[in-house]
Structures are given as C-alpha cells and as structure tokens.
Amino acid sequence: xxxxxxxxxxxxxxxxxxxxxxxxxxxxxxxxxxxxxxxxxxxxxxxxxxxxxxxxxxxxxxxxxxxxxxxxxxxxxxxxxxxxxxxxxxxxxxxxxxxxxxxxxxxxxxxxxxxxxxxxxxxxxxxxxxxxxxxxxxxxxxxxxxxxxxxxxxxxxxxxxxxxxxxxxxxxxxxxxxxxxxxxxxxxxxxxxxxxxxxxxxxxxxxxxxxxxxxxxxxxxxxxxxxxxxxxxxxxxxxxxxx
Ligand code: F6R
Numbered sequence: 001x002x003x004x005x006x007x008x009x010x011x012x013x014x015x016x017x018x019x020x021x022x023x024x025x026x027x028x029x030x031x032x033x034x035x036x037x038x039x040x041x042x043x044x045x046x047x048x049x050x051x052x053x054x055x056x057x058x059x060x061x062x063x064x065x066x067x068x069x070x071x072x073x074x075x076x077x078x079x080x081x082x083x084x085x086x087x088x089x090x091x092x093x094x095x096x097x098x099x100x101x102x103x104x105x106x107x108x109x110x111x112x113x114x115x116x117x118x119x120x121x122x123x124x125x126x127x128x129x130x131x132x133x134x135x136x137x138x139x140x141x142x143x144x145x146x147x148x149x150x151x152x153x154x155x156x157x158x159x160x161x162x163x164x165x166x167x168x169x170x171x172x173x174x175x176x177x178x179x180x181x182x183x184x185x186x187x188x189x190x191x192x193x194x195x196x197x198x199x200x201x202x203x204x205x206x207x208x209x210x211x212x213x214x215x216x217x218x219x220x221x222x223x224x225x226x227x228x229x230x231x232x233x234x235x236x237x238x239x240x241x242x243x
Pocket of ligand 1: 035036037038039040041067068132133134135136139140141142
C-alpha cells in the first residue's frame, strides 16, 4: 500500500488525479474507471477534469461504474448517485453517458439489478482503477462494518451513523434513504488498482484502521491491505492518528 500525506486537501486531489490519469493513460484502449460519490473525491475529479480540458488526458472512450446507489430515489432525483455522478464525473470528465453505469436503485427486482451490475462490470473487462473515499466508520462503498470481505454487489441497510453523515444532503434525517445497492468488498478488490482519498480529522480513525489494521470486517476499508496496488492519498488531519 502506498501512502501519500499531503499538506492540503486540494494537493491530495491533485496527487490522486495524477495517479488515476497514469493508470488510465497506460491502458491499451479505453480505461474503465470505478467512481465514488461523496465529498472526498471532488478535488480529484476537478484535477482530472483540468487534465482533460488541457488535452493531457482523453477519457471520451472510457467507461465508468459507480460504487453504489440509494434504493428508492429515482435517477432524476438531485440526491441520487446517478445525478451526482453525472454532475461531478460524467460531464466534467467528458465521458459518454452511455458508458457510465450506476446500480439501478429503483429497479423492480433489486437482486436482479445487482447481478446485472456485476455482469456489466465483467463484460467491460473489469475496473482498471477504482476511486474510493472512506466513511468515518471505515466503510468503503456502502459496505458497513460487519460486511463480508468477499461480498459482491447487493442490497444493504445503511447504518445510522452513515445516515447521519449523509443527512447534510437531505431536508431532514428522515428523508435519508435506509437502503442502498453497493458493490461488495470482493467486487472492489477485483479492481486492478485502487486510489483512496480522505481528508479531515473526522476520517483519522477510519484511515488508521484502513492502513494499520487489523484486517477486519469491523473496518471494511482494512480489506485493502490485501490488495496489491493501492494508493491512499490523505491530508495531514486524516493522517493524524497514524502511529
Ligand atoms: C460513495 C461511497 C462512500 C463514501 C464515504 C465517504 O459512493 O461509496 O463510501 O466514499 O461515505 O463519504 P464522503 O466523501 O462524503 O465523506
């Protein structure tokens, strides 16, 4: 695991974007990106978009797979991850919307939607570089503590801390969905490379669990210790409880 500690969150975004761009440009043929929502990767996306605008990186043929989606929010809802990925990833990076995939949280048959999502990732040749944030409780994707380290895309119940963390995007806590579809930890581990970004003191304990272990379902991010190609880019506050 490569750990990069940056003095500001913006610098962390720049370093992480450089790593994503490196993997994408080394790929023979169009890259397959794994993309997270949330605040953590926004600086990364901004710096990646700047590379595209400068003509240093061409992602027009790339595909992308989101990590997760709320159950019950239509894709047109501004808080759905389909909307957020479109706004923060698809448009700024110049991706073809037809190649950007988000789990179908409004599907009639959610189990089938999860199986179809796994099949779509496989059909695209797998994810070349997975961009991740981490929750304050150590979750990656919406794999909450106690998630199986071998899990695949499935329906999960959001835990109360995650609902409270995400309540800032909804009128009230009651409006935050209770269920989601998420790639599993096993699905995430299949990506050929992983770039995880975290900023701020609120993430320090999760980052320490991720990096210093033990590997445990109680800190789902710690499974990344078993992945061969992980870059963790954090600011000083997020690094503050590392030994
Ligand atoms: C988002 C996701 C989550 C977030 C995590 C951190 O698609 O899968 O694991 O990465 O909740 O969220 P932020 O970045 O908002 O602190």
